Amino acid sequence: MQQAQPGHFYAVGIGPGSPDLLTIRAMRIIESADIILSPQAEGSNRSLALNAIAPYLREQQVMNINYPMQRNGNNTRERWNRVAKEVLEKLKQGKSVAMITIGDPLIFATTSYLLYGLADELNRAKIHLVPGISAFQIAASRFHDPLTLQEDRLTLMSATDLVAVKNALDHCETLVLYKAAGVIDKLLELLKNQNLLKSSKLISCAEQGDGELLVDNLENWRPNELNYMTTMIIRTGNRDWRE
Amino acid sequence: MQQAQPGHFYAVGIGPGSPDLLTIRAMRIIESADIILSPQAEGSNRSLALNAIAPYLREQQVMNINYPMQRNGNNTRERWNRVAKEVLEKLKQGKSVAMITIGDPLIFATTSYLLYGLADELNRAKIHLVPGISAFQIAASRFHDPLTLQEDRLTLMSATDLVAVKNALDHCETLVLYKAAGVIDKLLELLKNQNLLKSSKLISCAEQGDGELLVDNLENWRPNELNYMTTMIIRTGNRDWRE
Numbered sequence: 094m095q096q097a098q099p100g101h102f103y104a105v106g107i108g109p110g111s112p113d114l115l116t117i118r119a120m121r122i123i124e125s126a127d128i129i130l131s132p133q134a135e136g137s138n139r140s141l142a143l144n145a146i147a148p149y150l151r152e153q154q155v156m157n158i159n160y161p162m163q164r165n166g167n168n169t170r171e172r173w174n175r176v177a178k179e180v181l182e183k184l185k186q187g188k189s190v191a192m193i194t195i196g197d198p199l200i201f202a203t204t205s206y207l208l209y210g211l212a213d214e215l216n217r218a219k220i221h222l223v224p225g226i227s228a229f230q231i232a233a234s235r236f237h238d239p240l241t242l243q244e245d246r247l248t249l250m251s252a253t254d255l256v257a258v259k260n261a262l263d264h265c266e267t268l269v270l271y272k273a274a275g276v277i278d279k280l281l282e283l284l285k286n287q288n289l290l291k292s293s294k295l296i297s298c299a300e301q302g303d304g305e306l307l308v309d310n311l312e313n314w315r316p317n318e319l320n321y322m323t324t325m326i327i328r329t330g331n332r333d334w335r336e
Numbered sequence: 337m338q339q340a341q342p343g344h345f346y347a348v349g350i351g352p353g354s355p356d357l358l359t360i361r362a363m364r365i366i367e368s369a370d371i372i373l374s375p376q377a378e379g380s381n382r383s384l385a386l387n388a389i390a391p392y393l394r395e396q397q398v399m400n401i402n403y404p405m406q407r408n409g410n411n412t413r414e415r416w417n418r419v420a421k422e423v424l425e426k427l428k429q430g431k432s433v434a435m436i437t438i439g440d441p442l443i444f445a446t447t448s449y450l451l452y453g454l455a456d457e458l459n460r461a462k463i464h465l466v467p468g469i470s471a472f473q474i475a476a477s478r479f480h481d482p483l484t485l486q487e488d489r490l491t492l493m494s495a496t497d498l499v500a501v502k503n504a505l506d507h508c509e510t511l512v513l514y515k516a517a518g519v520i521d522k523l524l525e526l527l528k529n530q531n532l533l534k535s536s537k538l539i540s541c542a543e544q545g546d547g548e549l550l551v552d553n554l555e556n557w558r559p560n561e562l563n564y565m566t567t568m569i570i571r572t573g574n575r576d577w578r579e
Contacts, residue, residue: 095356113338113361116351116469120360197473200490205482212480222477224469226359230440234465237455239448244500246493247443248508254487261489264507 097126097189098219102180102211104198105191106225110141110301112148114231119223123149126191128183132158132176132203137321141301142195160203169206177210184215197227200249201271229269232296232324235307240267240326252276252325259283268327274319281311284327292328299324340369340432341462345423345454347441348434349468350388353544357474358388362466366392369434371426375401375419375446380564384544385438403446412449420453427458440470443492444514472512475539475567478550483510483569495519495568502526511570517562524554527570535571542567 097103103122108114115123123129123146133139139157156179160172180190198204199222211220229249233240241247245266252258252270258280261268273280273295284290290312297306297320306323308314340346346365351357358366366372366389376382382400399422403415423433441447442465454463472492476483484490488509495501495513501523504511516523516538527533533555540549540563549566551557 108359111361113364114359114467116357116359117363118354118356121356199473199476199481199483201484201486201488202482205485208480208482217480220480222480224357224473224477226467226469227473230442230467230470233442234467237451237460237463237465238442239445239451240442241444241492242448243444244494244497245444246491246500246504248489248491249484250489251487257487257489261507264504265491 095121097122097191099187099189100184101189101219101221102184102215103189103191103221103223104204104208105193105223106197107142107145107193107195108226109228109231109299110145110195112145114226114300115145115149116223116225119225120149122191122221122223123153123193124151125189126153127188128154128156128190130156130158130180130190130192132160132192132194135159135161142193145195146193173203173206173210177207177214180207180211181214184219194225197225198222199224200227201251228271228299228322228324229326231299232269232294232326235296235299236294236309236326238294238326240269252280255279255283259287262287262289262327262329266329268329270325270327272321272323273325274321274323277316277319277323280325281316284311289327289329292330294326295323297323338364340365340434342430342432343427344432344462344464345427345458346432346434346464346466347447347451348436348466349440350385350436350438351469352471352474352542353384353388353438355388355391357469357543358392359466359468362468363392365434365464365466366396366436367394368432369396370431371433372396372398373401373423373433373435374398375403375435375437378402378404385436388438389436416446416449416453420450420457423450423454424457427462437468440468441465442467443470444494471514471542471565471567472569474542475512475537475569478539478542479537479552479569481537481569483512495523498522498526502530505530505532505570505572509572511572513568513570515564515566516568517564517566520559520562520566523568524559527554532570532572535573537569538566540566
């Protein structure tokens with residue numbers, strides 16, 4: 094998979110936002126694709142994805158796709174089915190299309206919706222997925238902290254449902270929470286009650302330039318305004334290979 | 337982080353085994369490091385890691401480190417403390433050292449042991465982690481299958497403890513199992529009893545050349561001899577955004 098092929102579709106993970114955190118494969122596909130599809134939730138930071146691939150842009154056509162931030166099953170399906178039709182049209186014209194996604198295209202990513210929309214119409218051999226470094230990986234790398242060893246269980250989930258979060262704390266050794274910003278006060282209260290504040294870490298905008306916030310221990314930390322790209326890593330300590 | 341710096345240590349994830357699945361950052365660190373540390377469990381496939389970085393090797397010194405496959409807390413600690421001492425010696429001499437790890441250095445990786453060994457002796461600012469594409473990411477990309485969406489919980493663990501595996505099936509929407517090869521018969525029996533065979537997928541040696549095995553649906557599949565690098569992805573179906 095060295096070069097984007099005519100009539101082929103590529104879902105490309107571009108990692109957390111730094112141009113050197115793309116894989117070499119992602120870079121080559123982006124460099125050689127005719128069309129770059131850049132989807133973005135309304136009101137979110139589009140420049141993040143475009144900055145990450147800026148060094149690899151030359152003559153490619155960049156198509157910006159907006160979708161609503163609010164979730165609504167029918168609207169989401171309709172929006173992405175329309176995008177799928179547009180993409181299929183370009184592919185039929187012999188263009189190669191690469192859709193870029195911050196992080197990994199199969200981990201909490203809108204790519205999935207487009208894949209569902211394309212699956213029925215496009216030969217599977219013309220669809221390619223290129224994995225990318227996900228937010229939890231860059232977060233862990235900034236803290237120098239192993240995520241899992243040996244029989245540890247690692248769970249990734251959204252922080253939005255606090256009952257589910259509390260439950261998850263009992264069923265893994267490391268819990269990664271996305272979307273922690275919107276529920277941060279209640280989340281800190283929960284972690285305090287579980288005596289887990291000092292084994293919890295938080296990161297915003299990892300490797301995205303000046304705005305990076307690293308909190309190594311939440312015990313004496315009070316939240317300010319948090320970027321929505323905030324990830325939390327909680328060590329529940331149920332198992333430990335060192336013991 | 338463009339070039340490896342004198343006296344600095346880099347734990348570099350090199351992805352599943354294909355040279356184009358390294359990040360650009362990993363490639364640059366490997367290209368510029370004085371010493372490449374290549375750890376390998378005895379009896380496992382060393383050439384996999386060295387083939388993945390072969391295009392980026394020039395004058396670097398490659399140090400092969402062997403460690404026993406059997407697990408034993410004290411032996412493991414001793415072995416890695418000896419490696420840490422050797423690494424510290426080289427760093428003091430002003431060399432840059434890059435330790436390579438298949439996958440991601442913080443996800444089920446021996447890198448962690450060396451990091452523990454270095455943490456007390458080396459200034460944190462001289463330790464750098466470079467994330468890599470993990471086995472579950474390349475597995476999902478080969479199946480074109482979203483791992484998680486919205487409120488889905490994704491859990492990663494070793495398959496070795498089947499009681500823990502059974503329990504985990506109740507607490508996530510997607511379960512990724514490493515080390516499935518050694519317990520494959522009992523695992524298939526468990527999945528059959530849970531009526532999950534047809535939503536379970538298996539992959540061996542993903543993107544590692546000729547030996548790749550992809551099984552999209554385990555329902556009518558009978559295991560042959562399996563490579564130890566076998567990953568399983570099980571969709572438990574508890575939640576589904578499409579409903």
